[in-house]
Amino acid sequence: MSLKNLSILLLEDDENDYLLIHDLLRQIYGAGFHLGWASTYAQGEQMVSARHYDIFLVDYQLNSQLTGVDWVTALHKKLGGKCPPTILLTGQPDVQSIDKLARQTIGISYFLTKNELNAEVLERTIRFTLKNQAVIRQAPKLVTILMADDDPDDRLLVEDAFEEIRLENPLDFVADGVELMDYLHRRGAYAHLAENPLPGLILLDLNMPRKNGREALHEIKQDELLRKIPIVVLTTSRADEDLLASYELGANSFIVKPVTFDKLVEVIRVVTDYWLCIVTLPTAVTE
Amino acid sequence: MANSERITILMADDDPDDRLLVQDAFEEIRLANPLVFVTDGIELMDYLHRRGGYTDLAGTPLPGLILLDLNMPKKDGREALKEIKSDPVLRTIPIVVLTTSSAEEDILRTYDLGTNSFIVKPVTFDKLVEIIRKVTQYWLEIVRLPIIH
Numbered sequence: 001m002s003l004k005n006l007s008i009l010l011l012e013d014d015e016n017d018y019l020l021i022h023d024l025l026r027q028i029y030g031a032g033f034h035l036g037w038a039s040t041y042a043q044g045e046q047m048v049s050a051r052h053y054d055i056f057l058v059d060y061q062l063n064s065q066l067t068g069v070d071w072v073t074a075l076h077k078k079l080g081g082k083c084p085p086t087i088l089l090t091g092q093p094d095v096q097s098i099d100k101l102a103r104q105t106i107g108i109s110y111f112l113t114k115n116e117l118n119a120e121v122l123e124r125t126i127r128f129t130l131k132n133q134a135v136i137r138q139a140p141k142l143v144t145i146l147m148a149d150d151d152p153d154d155r156l157l158v159e160d161a162f163e164e165i166r167l168e169n170p171l172d173f174v175a176d177g178v179e180l181m182d183y184l185h186r187r188g189a190y191a192h193l194a195e196n197p198l199p200g201l202i203l204l205d206l207n208m209p210r211k212n213g214r215e216a217l218h219e220i221k222q223d224e225l226l227r228k229i230p231i232v233v234l235t236t237s238r239a240d241e242d243l244l245a246s247y248e249l250g251a252n253s254f255i256v257k258p259v260t261f262d263k264l265v266e267v268i269r270v271v272t273d274y275w276l277c278i279v280t281l282p283t284a285v286t287e
Numbered sequence: 288m289a290n291s292e293r294i295t296i297l298m299a300d301d302d303p304d305d306r307l308l309v310q311d312a313f314e315e316i317r318l319a320n321p322l323v324f325v326t327d328g329i330e331l332m333d334y335l336h337r338r339g340g341y342t343d344l345a346g347t348p349l350p351g352l353i354l355l356d357l358n359m360p361k362k363d364g365r366e367a368l369k370e371i372k373s374d375p376v377l378r379t380i381p382i383v384v385l386t387t388s389s390a391e392e393d394i395l396r397t398y399d400l401g402t403n404s405f406i407v408k409p410v411t412f413d414k415l416v417e418i419i420r421k422v423t424q425y426w427l428e429i430v431r432l433p434i435i436h
Binding site: 096099228244247254267270273274277278279280 | 418425426
Protein backbone atom coordinates (compact mmCIF):
# COMPACT_ATOMS: atom_id res chain seq x y z
CA MET A 1 0.00 0.00 0.00
CA SER A 2 1.32 3.41 -0.83
CA LEU A 3 1.48 5.87 1.99
CA LYS A 4 2.73 8.62 -0.28
CA ASN A 5 0.90 11.92 -0.11
CA LEU A 6 -1.28 10.77 2.68
CA SER A 7 -4.01 13.27 3.41
CA ILE A 8 -4.84 13.71 7.07
CA LEU A 9 -7.43 15.86 8.80
CA LEU A 10 -6.64 16.80 12.38
CA LEU A 11 -9.39 18.07 14.65
CA GLU A 12 -7.56 19.59 17.57
CA ASP A 13 -8.19 22.80 19.47
CA ASP A 14 -4.73 23.04 20.99
CA GLU A 15 -2.20 24.65 18.66
CA ASN A 16 0.75 23.08 20.46
CA ASP A 17 -0.65 19.62 19.79
CA TYR A 18 -1.20 20.54 16.14
CA LEU A 19 2.44 21.61 15.89
CA LEU A 20 3.56 18.39 17.56
CA ILE A 21 1.55 16.20 15.16
CA HIS A 22 2.82 18.20 12.19
CA ASP A 23 6.37 17.73 13.39
CA LEU A 24 5.90 13.96 13.87
CA LEU A 25 4.33 13.56 10.40
CA ARG A 26 7.31 15.42 8.92
CA GLN A 27 9.67 13.01 10.64
CA ILE A 28 7.68 10.08 9.24
CA TYR A 29 6.80 11.16 5.69
CA GLY A 30 9.15 14.07 4.98
CA ALA A 31 7.25 16.46 2.75
CA GLY A 32 4.99 13.73 1.31
CA PHE A 33 1.80 14.37 3.27
CA HIS A 34 -1.04 16.84 3.58
CA LEU A 35 -2.25 17.86 7.01
CA GLY A 36 -5.48 19.81 7.32
CA TRP A 37 -6.04 21.38 10.70
CA ALA A 38 -9.49 22.17 12.03
CA SER A 39 -9.85 23.69 15.46
CA THR A 40 -13.64 23.61 15.56
CA TYR A 41 -16.29 21.14 14.45
CA ALA A 42 -17.78 23.63 11.98
CA GLN A 43 -14.39 24.19 10.40
CA GLY A 44 -13.81 20.44 10.15
CA GLU A 45 -17.17 19.90 8.49
CA GLN A 46 -16.33 22.55 5.92
CA MET A 47 -12.90 21.09 5.21
CA VAL A 48 -14.29 17.60 4.77
CA SER A 49 -16.68 18.77 2.06
CA ALA A 50 -13.83 20.61 0.30
CA ARG A 51 -11.38 17.72 -0.16
CA HIS A 52 -10.73 14.05 0.40
CA TYR A 53 -8.98 12.82 3.54
CA ASP A 54 -7.50 9.34 4.02
CA ILE A 55 -7.58 9.45 7.76
CA PHE A 56 -8.92 11.56 10.63
CA LEU A 57 -6.97 12.31 13.78
CA VAL A 58 -9.40 13.55 16.38
CA ASP A 59 -8.72 14.93 19.82
CA TYR A 60 -11.13 13.52 22.40
CA GLN A 61 -11.15 16.45 24.80
CA LEU A 62 -12.24 19.47 22.79
CA ASN A 63 -12.77 22.84 24.30
CA SER A 64 -16.46 22.80 23.44
CA GLN A 65 -19.66 20.95 24.25
CA LEU A 66 -18.88 18.30 21.66
CA THR A 67 -16.20 15.70 22.32
CA GLY A 68 -14.11 14.18 19.55
CA VAL A 69 -16.32 11.10 19.74
CA ASP A 70 -19.48 13.19 19.13
CA TRP A 71 -17.74 14.71 16.15
CA VAL A 72 -16.88 11.33 14.64
CA THR A 73 -20.45 10.12 15.20
CA ALA A 74 -21.93 13.25 13.60
CA LEU A 75 -19.63 13.01 10.59
CA HIS A 76 -20.43 9.34 10.15
CA LYS A 77 -24.11 10.19 9.98
CA LYS A 78 -23.34 12.83 7.42
CA LEU A 79 -20.85 10.96 5.22
CA GLY A 80 -22.14 7.42 5.76
CA GLY A 81 -19.72 4.76 4.59
CA LYS A 82 -17.43 7.32 2.97
CA CYS A 83 -16.02 8.39 6.30
CA PRO A 84 -12.29 7.62 6.54
CA PRO A 85 -11.01 5.68 9.56
CA THR A 86 -10.29 7.69 12.67
CA ILE A 87 -7.56 7.62 15.26
CA LEU A 88 -8.69 9.17 18.52
CA LEU A 89 -6.14 11.17 20.49
CA THR A 90 -6.53 11.47 24.19
CA GLY A 91 -4.68 12.94 27.09
CA GLN A 92 -6.87 11.03 29.49
CA PRO A 93 -5.07 8.63 31.79
CA ASP A 94 -8.15 6.38 32.17
CA VAL A 95 -7.32 4.12 29.24
CA GLN A 96 -10.07 1.60 29.96
CA SER A 97 -12.98 4.00 29.68
CA ILE A 98 -11.54 5.49 26.48
CA ASP A 99 -11.05 1.99 25.13
CA LYS A 100 -14.70 1.20 25.79
CA LEU A 101 -15.87 4.44 24.24
CA ALA A 102 -13.68 3.96 21.16
CA ARG A 103 -15.02 0.46 20.64
CA GLN A 104 -18.60 1.64 20.87
CA THR A 105 -18.06 4.35 18.31
CA ILE A 106 -18.32 3.32 14.71
CA GLY A 107 -15.43 4.63 12.67
CA ILE A 108 -12.80 4.82 15.37
CA SER A 109 -10.02 2.36 14.60
CA TYR A 110 -7.52 3.11 17.31
CA PHE A 111 -6.85 5.52 20.09
CA LEU A 112 -3.52 6.96 21.10
CA THR A 113 -2.70 8.49 24.42
CA LYS A 114 -0.81 11.71 23.96
CA ASN A 115 1.88 10.85 26.49
CA GLU A 116 2.98 7.85 24.41
CA LEU A 117 2.87 9.71 21.13
CA ASN A 118 6.06 9.54 19.10
CA ALA A 119 6.89 9.14 15.42
CA GLU A 120 7.22 5.36 15.61
CA VAL A 121 3.90 4.79 17.36
CA LEU A 122 2.07 7.25 15.13
CA GLU A 123 3.50 5.74 11.95
CA ARG A 124 2.57 2.22 12.99
CA THR A 125 -0.92 3.23 14.07
CA ILE A 126 -1.60 5.02 10.79
CA ARG A 127 -0.33 2.02 8.85
CA PHE A 128 -2.50 -0.41 10.83
CA THR A 129 -5.52 1.87 10.50
CA LEU A 130 -5.17 2.05 6.73
CA LYS A 131 -4.74 -1.72 6.53
CA ASN A 132 -8.30 -1.74 7.86
CA GLN A 133 -7.59 -3.77 10.93
CA ALA A 134 -10.69 -5.58 11.98
CA VAL A 135 -10.31 -5.14 15.68
CA ILE A 136 -10.51 -1.84 17.45
CA ARG A 137 -7.99 -1.57 20.20
CA GLN A 138 -5.20 0.42 21.66
CA ALA A 139 -2.32 1.29 19.36
CA PRO A 140 -0.64 -1.94 18.30
CA LYS A 141 2.38 -3.05 20.24
CA LEU A 142 4.95 -5.31 18.75
CA VAL A 143 4.79 -8.53 20.70
CA THR A 144 7.82 -10.80 20.68
CA ILE A 145 7.47 -14.17 18.99
CA LEU A 146 9.50 -16.98 20.50
CA MET A 147 10.46 -20.08 18.54
CA ALA A 148 11.73 -23.24 20.21
CA ASP A 149 13.44 -25.52 17.71
CA ASP A 150 16.64 -27.55 17.93
CA ASP A 151 17.31 -27.63 14.19
CA PRO A 152 19.49 -24.63 13.18
CA ASP A 153 18.35 -24.95 9.55
CA ASP A 154 14.69 -24.76 10.58
CA ARG A 155 15.39 -21.73 12.75
CA LEU A 156 17.16 -20.03 9.87
CA LEU A 157 14.31 -20.82 7.46
CA VAL A 158 11.73 -19.33 9.83
CA GLU A 159 13.91 -16.27 10.31
CA ASP A 160 14.13 -15.90 6.52
CA ALA A 161 10.36 -16.34 6.23
CA PHE A 162 9.85 -13.52 8.75
CA GLU A 163 12.12 -11.29 6.68
CA GLU A 164 10.31 -12.30 3.52
CA ILE A 165 6.96 -11.07 4.89
CA ARG A 166 8.64 -8.03 6.47
CA LEU A 167 7.35 -8.71 9.92
CA GLU A 168 8.71 -6.19 12.38
CA ASN A 169 8.00 -8.18 15.53
CA PRO A 170 11.08 -9.29 17.44
CA LEU A 171 11.74 -13.00 16.89
CA ASP A 172 13.68 -14.88 19.57
CA PHE A 173 14.98 -18.43 19.42
CA VAL A 174 15.69 -21.13 21.95
CA ALA A 175 17.09 -24.53 20.98
CA ASP A 176 15.47 -26.96 23.43
CA GLY A 177 12.88 -27.28 26.19
CA VAL A 178 15.31 -26.46 28.99
CA GLU A 179 16.31 -23.20 27.30
CA LEU A 180 12.64 -22.48 26.63
CA MET A 181 11.70 -22.79 30.30
CA ASP A 182 14.75 -20.73 31.35
CA TYR A 183 13.74 -18.06 28.83
CA LEU A 184 10.13 -17.96 30.06
CA HIS A 185 11.15 -17.89 33.73
CA ARG A 186 13.90 -15.34 33.01
CA ARG A 187 16.53 -17.44 34.73
CA GLY A 188 19.93 -18.94 33.86
CA ALA A 189 21.27 -17.31 30.71
CA TYR A 190 18.07 -15.24 30.46
CA ALA A 191 18.11 -13.56 33.88
CA HIS A 192 18.94 -10.26 32.19
CA LEU A 193 15.51 -10.30 30.48
CA ALA A 194 13.72 -10.03 33.84
CA GLU A 195 12.23 -6.63 33.01
CA ASN A 196 11.32 -7.46 29.40
CA PRO A 197 7.81 -8.47 28.35
CA LEU A 198 7.14 -12.18 27.87
CA PRO A 199 6.60 -13.38 24.30
CA GLY A 200 3.06 -12.98 22.95
CA LEU A 201 3.21 -16.17 20.92
CA ILE A 202 5.33 -19.34 21.09
CA LEU A 203 6.13 -21.55 18.09
CA LEU A 204 7.03 -24.94 19.52
CA ASP A 205 8.81 -27.86 17.93
CA LEU A 206 7.96 -31.26 19.47
CA ASN A 207 11.17 -33.22 19.04
CA MET A 208 14.02 -31.50 20.86
CA PRO A 209 16.86 -32.80 23.05
CA ARG A 210 17.09 -32.44 26.87
CA LYS A 211 13.44 -31.48 27.31
CA ASN A 212 11.12 -32.11 24.37
CA GLY A 213 8.18 -30.03 23.23
CA ARG A 214 5.54 -32.20 24.89
CA GLU A 215 7.19 -31.85 28.30
CA ALA A 216 7.66 -28.10 27.86
CA LEU A 217 4.04 -27.74 26.69
CA HIS A 218 2.85 -29.64 29.75
CA GLU A 219 4.94 -27.46 32.08
CA ILE A 220 3.86 -24.19 30.47
CA LYS A 221 0.17 -25.09 30.57
CA GLN A 222 0.49 -26.02 34.27
CA ASP A 223 1.93 -22.61 35.10
CA GLU A 224 -0.73 -20.09 36.09
CA LEU A 225 0.94 -17.16 34.37
CA LEU A 226 2.62 -18.79 31.38
CA ARG A 227 -0.42 -20.93 30.40
CA LYS A 228 -2.14 -17.86 28.96
CA ILE A 229 0.49 -17.43 26.24
CA PRO A 230 -0.73 -19.05 23.00
CA ILE A 231 1.42 -21.94 21.81
CA VAL A 232 1.44 -23.06 18.20
CA VAL A 233 3.01 -26.49 17.77
CA LEU A 234 5.05 -26.44 14.57
CA THR A 235 6.40 -29.88 13.88
CA THR A 236 7.39 -32.28 11.12
CA SER A 237 5.38 -34.98 12.88
CA ARG A 238 2.24 -36.12 11.10
CA ALA A 239 1.40 -38.71 13.76
CA ASP A 240 -2.20 -38.59 14.98
CA GLU A 241 -1.03 -39.30 18.52
CA ASP A 242 1.16 -36.16 18.49
CA LEU A 243 -1.78 -34.15 17.16
CA LEU A 244 -4.17 -35.39 19.85
CA ALA A 245 -1.61 -35.28 22.67
CA SER A 246 -0.69 -31.68 21.80
CA TYR A 247 -4.31 -30.48 21.86
CA GLU A 248 -4.91 -32.48 25.03
CA LEU A 249 -1.94 -30.80 26.73
CA GLY A 250 -3.40 -27.42 25.77
CA ALA A 251 -1.62 -26.42 22.55
CA ASN A 252 -3.55 -23.58 20.91
CA SER A 253 -2.92 -24.94 17.41
CA PHE A 254 -1.09 -27.79 15.74
CA ILE A 255 0.63 -27.11 12.42
CA VAL A 256 2.67 -29.50 10.31
CA LYS A 257 5.88 -27.84 9.12
CA PRO A 258 5.77 -27.52 5.36
CA VAL A 259 8.65 -28.96 3.35
CA THR A 260 9.28 -26.14 0.88
CA PHE A 261 10.40 -22.61 1.72
CA ASP A 262 7.58 -21.04 -0.34
CA LYS A 263 5.00 -22.97 1.59
CA LEU A 264 6.72 -22.08 4.88
CA VAL A 265 6.51 -18.38 4.01
CA GLU A 266 2.79 -18.83 3.30
CA VAL A 267 2.24 -20.64 6.62
CA ILE A 268 4.17 -18.00 8.59
CA ARG A 269 2.22 -15.26 6.80
CA VAL A 270 -1.17 -16.73 7.67
CA VAL A 271 -0.11 -17.67 11.21
CA THR A 272 1.24 -14.22 12.08
CA ASP A 273 -1.67 -12.45 10.37
CA TYR A 274 -4.10 -14.55 12.39
CA TRP A 275 -2.40 -14.19 15.77
CA LEU A 276 -1.21 -10.59 15.45
CA CYS A 277 -4.07 -8.96 13.50
CA ILE A 278 -7.22 -11.02 14.07
CA VAL A 279 -6.83 -12.50 17.53
CA THR A 280 -6.72 -10.45 20.72
CA LEU A 281 -3.69 -11.71 22.64
CA PRO A 282 -3.53 -11.72 26.44
CA THR A 283 -1.06 -8.85 26.35
CA ALA A 284 -1.66 -7.96 29.99
CA VAL A 285 0.44 -11.04 30.77
CA THR A 286 3.15 -10.26 28.33
CA GLU A 287 3.66 -6.57 28.88
CA MET B 288 -5.54 -30.11 3.81
CA ALA B 289 -7.21 -33.45 3.15
CA ASN B 290 -10.78 -33.80 4.32
CA SER B 291 -10.86 -30.32 5.82
CA GLU B 292 -13.99 -29.56 3.80
CA ARG B 293 -15.89 -32.20 5.74
CA ILE B 294 -15.15 -30.65 9.11
CA THR B 295 -18.20 -29.24 10.84
CA ILE B 296 -17.93 -25.82 12.43
CA LEU B 297 -20.16 -25.25 15.45
CA MET B 298 -21.19 -21.79 16.57
CA ALA B 299 -22.72 -21.09 19.97
CA ASP B 300 -24.43 -17.70 20.07
CA ASP B 301 -27.73 -16.60 21.56
CA ASP B 302 -28.19 -13.58 19.29
CA PRO B 303 -30.18 -14.56 16.14
CA ASP B 304 -28.83 -11.53 14.24
CA ASP B 305 -25.25 -12.53 14.97
CA ARG B 306 -25.93 -16.11 13.88
CA LEU B 307 -27.46 -14.85 10.63
CA LEU B 308 -24.52 -12.51 10.00
CA VAL B 309 -22.00 -15.32 10.48
CA GLN B 310 -24.04 -17.57 8.21
CA ASP B 311 -24.09 -14.81 5.58
CA ALA B 312 -20.33 -14.35 6.02
CA PHE B 313 -19.80 -18.08 5.41
CA GLU B 314 -21.89 -17.83 2.23
CA GLU B 315 -19.98 -14.75 1.17
CA ILE B 316 -16.65 -16.60 1.30
CA ARG B 317 -18.28 -19.72 -0.23
CA LEU B 318 -17.18 -22.03 2.50
CA ALA B 319 -18.57 -25.51 1.93
CA ASN B 320 -18.11 -26.78 5.48
CA PRO B 321 -21.26 -27.59 7.42
CA LEU B 322 -22.04 -24.78 9.89
CA VAL B 323 -24.20 -25.74 12.86
CA PHE B 324 -25.70 -23.41 15.47
CA VAL B 325 -26.63 -23.77 19.10
CA THR B 326 -28.06 -20.89 21.10
CA ASP B 327 -26.81 -21.35 24.66
CA GLY B 328 -24.33 -23.29 26.77
CA ILE B 329 -26.81 -26.05 27.68
CA GLU B 330 -27.55 -26.75 24.01
CA LEU B 331 -23.81 -26.62 23.30
CA MET B 332 -23.04 -29.29 25.90
CA ASP B 333 -26.01 -31.42 24.74
CA TYR B 334 -24.76 -31.14 21.17
CA LEU B 335 -21.21 -32.15 22.11
CA HIS B 336 -22.35 -35.04 24.29
CA ARG B 337 -24.93 -36.09 21.68
CA ARG B 338 -27.75 -36.06 24.19
CA GLY B 339 -31.09 -34.23 24.62
CA GLY B 340 -32.20 -33.03 21.20
CA TYR B 341 -29.01 -34.35 19.59
CA THR B 342 -29.06 -38.11 20.32
CA ASP B 343 -29.56 -38.80 16.60
CA LEU B 344 -26.02 -37.49 15.98
CA ALA B 345 -24.41 -40.29 18.03
CA GLY B 346 -21.57 -41.86 16.05
CA THR B 347 -21.05 -38.88 13.73
CA PRO B 348 -17.81 -36.87 14.02
CA LEU B 349 -17.67 -34.06 16.55
CA PRO B 350 -17.18 -30.51 15.24
CA GLY B 351 -13.59 -29.66 14.32
CA LEU B 352 -13.86 -26.08 15.53
CA ILE B 353 -16.15 -24.23 17.92
CA LEU B 354 -16.93 -20.51 17.71
CA LEU B 355 -18.06 -19.52 21.19
CA ASP B 356 -19.93 -16.44 22.36
CA LEU B 357 -19.32 -15.57 26.01
CA ASN B 358 -22.58 -13.99 27.05
CA MET B 359 -25.43 -16.46 26.65
CA PRO B 360 -28.44 -17.38 28.82
CA LYS B 361 -28.82 -20.59 30.86
CA LYS B 362 -25.14 -21.52 30.69
CA ASP B 363 -22.75 -18.84 29.50
CA GLY B 364 -19.65 -19.27 27.36
CA ARG B 365 -17.20 -19.15 30.27
CA GLU B 366 -18.89 -22.06 32.03
CA ALA B 367 -19.18 -24.06 28.80
CA LEU B 368 -15.51 -23.37 28.02
CA LYS B 369 -14.50 -24.62 31.45
CA GLU B 370 -16.57 -27.79 31.07
CA ILE B 371 -15.26 -28.54 27.59
CA LYS B 372 -11.64 -27.97 28.53
CA SER B 373 -12.07 -30.22 31.61
CA ASP B 374 -13.41 -33.07 29.49
CA PRO B 375 -10.65 -35.46 28.36
CA VAL B 376 -12.19 -36.00 24.91
CA LEU B 377 -13.84 -32.66 24.15
CA ARG B 378 -10.85 -30.58 25.28
CA THR B 379 -8.97 -31.41 22.09
CA ILE B 380 -11.51 -29.47 19.98
CA PRO B 381 -10.17 -25.97 19.29
CA ILE B 382 -12.39 -23.20 20.63
CA VAL B 383 -12.33 -19.67 19.28
CA VAL B 384 -14.05 -17.21 21.59
CA LEU B 385 -15.89 -14.70 19.38
CA THR B 386 -17.42 -12.02 21.54
CA THR B 387 -18.31 -8.35 21.69
CA SER B 388 -16.51 -8.21 25.03
CA SER B 389 -13.03 -6.78 25.04
CA ALA B 390 -12.75 -6.70 28.80
CA GLU B 391 -9.24 -7.57 29.98
CA GLU B 392 -10.67 -9.99 32.54
CA ASP B 393 -12.51 -11.94 29.82
CA ILE B 394 -9.38 -12.13 27.69
CA LEU B 395 -7.20 -13.36 30.55
CA ARG B 396 -9.83 -15.64 32.09
CA THR B 397 -10.68 -17.40 28.83
CA TYR B 398 -7.03 -17.96 27.89
CA ASP B 399 -6.56 -19.26 31.41
CA LEU B 400 -9.46 -21.69 30.92
CA GLY B 401 -7.82 -22.92 27.74
CA THR B 402 -9.50 -21.12 24.86
CA ASN B 403 -7.45 -21.59 21.69
CA SER B 404 -8.00 -17.98 20.55
CA PHE B 405 -9.91 -14.89 21.61
CA ILE B 406 -11.40 -12.68 18.91
CA VAL B 407 -13.45 -9.52 19.36
CA LYS B 408 -16.53 -9.47 17.13
CA PRO B 409 -16.24 -6.63 14.64
CA VAL B 410 -18.99 -4.06 14.27
CA THR B 411 -19.44 -4.05 10.50
CA PHE B 412 -20.43 -6.90 8.19
CA ASP B 413 -17.44 -6.28 5.89
CA LYS B 414 -15.06 -6.74 8.76
CA LEU B 415 -16.93 -9.82 9.95
CA VAL B 416 -16.54 -11.39 6.50
CA GLU B 417 -12.83 -10.55 6.61
CA ILE B 418 -12.46 -12.10 10.05
CA ILE B 419 -14.40 -15.25 9.13
CA ARG B 420 -12.27 -15.55 5.98
CA LYS B 421 -9.03 -15.35 7.97
CA VAL B 422 -10.25 -17.54 10.83
CA THR B 423 -11.36 -20.32 8.50
CA GLN B 424 -8.23 -19.99 6.35
CA TYR B 425 -6.07 -20.40 9.43
CA TRP B 426 -7.96 -23.27 11.05
CA LEU B 427 -8.97 -25.20 7.92
CA GLU B 428 -6.00 -24.68 5.59
CA ILE B 429 -2.98 -24.18 7.84
CA VAL B 430 -3.76 -25.90 11.13
CA ARG B 431 -4.33 -29.63 11.51
CA LEU B 432 -7.53 -30.25 13.43
CA PRO B 433 -8.30 -33.37 15.44
CA ILE B 434 -11.16 -35.45 14.06
CA ILE B 435 -12.96 -37.14 16.92
CA HIS B 436 -15.83 -39.57 16.63
